[in-house]
Amino acid sequence: MLKEKAPMFGYITDSYWSDIGDLKTYMNTNFDALDGKIKLYNKFSGNRLNSQISNEAKIDSPVYIGENCTIKNGAVIKPYSIIGNNCTIEEGSTIKRSILWDMVHIGKNNELRGTIICSKSITKNNVDIYENSIVGDESEISSSALIRPNIKIWPQKYVEEGSIINKNLVWGTKGTKSFFGSKDIKGEINIDITPEFCTLLGSAFVNVVKKSRPIILTCDNSNASNTIKNSIISGITSSGSNVFDCGMALLPMNRYAVRTYNAAGGIHIWTDTDNENTVHIELIDQNGSNISRGIEKKIEQLLIRED
Incomplete structure (x- = not known):
């Protein structure tokens, strides 16, 4: 502009003015809003709207808690914390001078x-x-992981259990996440195991096994298992395969039904006896045995591609 002798004004x-060029300035600007230094339209109009906050949680102002949040027993929200909409803070967690998006x-x-x-x-926990x-x-971020100060973790990254992250995580992951454990898929309902994931899983399973033969579905008597079963059925039927829904039954009955009805495979869902929020999904091959590692890998590839 000076070279071209353009007018300057x-x-x-x-x-209020803040030149947000780094994380620290971004956070301080949000904290200034909590202190009332910024004139905002509809300032904090959604603060705590429809949120469920335990009487045993501790909240120290100034904080902002968005709509439809859940804050459970023993959680502590310390000053200058901002929590976006539809967030969940589990028991015993402490949030201090931090910003959570939606x-x-x-x-x-x-x-x-x-x-x-x-x-x-x-x-996850701890x-x-x-x-x-x-x-x-x-x-x-898996259980018992530690993220050191000044670390940046790029989007869609997975940090494995017990990791200590002391440098930026830009490419790849800290450990590769496998959907399968030693014999099943295991996770927390609506966190790891969502209806969307289960629909994809049902579709992926029938695309790996023979579509021309039915899939046997069984589950235990929990509401969570039944909900997951229905989502898996949606994925199977949307891929053009038939389902024999045998309702509530034990895993050995699923194995027997697969062999008896000459099915392409089976899926059994059950809730963890120690934690009702943890669900297990076991996939059975055409012989009534747990699927091989080779089939697991093919299913994982489809899940990762969301096919």
Whole structure:
């Protein structure tokens, strides 16, 4: 502009100004809003609207809690914390001078200090995340992981259990997440095991086995297992395969039915006896045995591609 001798103008104002160029400035600007230093339209109109906050949770102002949040027993929200819409804070977790975007799930006994957790990210139990760090969208931090200060984790990253992250995680993951454990798929309902995931799983399973033969479905007597079963059935039928829904039954009965009805395979869903929020999904081959590791890998590839 100077070279071209373009005119330059200035404007003097008493209004708030913040040049947000880094994480620290971004956080401080949000904290200034909590202190009332910024004139906002509809300031905090959704604060705590339709949110369920336990009487045994402790909240120290100033904080902002968005709509439809759940804050459970023993959770502590310390000053200068901002929690977006549809977030869940599990028992015993402490949030201090941190910003959570929308649809974040914080597990039990977490310690969050001066961090930013972006939308749809999940931290499992006993996770510690420290100052000036950020976790990108749709990331998952497994139990007992520790994120050091000043660390940036890019979106859609997976941090394995017990990891200590002391450098930025930009490419790949810290450990590869497998959907299958030693013999089944296991996870928390509506966190790891969602209806959308189960629909994809049903579709992936029939695309690996023979579509021309039916799939046997069984589950235990829990509501969670029945809900998951119905989602899996949707995925199977949408892929053009038939289902024999045998209702509530034990796993050995599923194995027997697969062999008796010459089915392509079976799926059995059951709830963990020690934790009603944890669900197991066992996939059975045409012989009534658990599927091989080779079939697991083919199913995982389809799940990752969301085919």
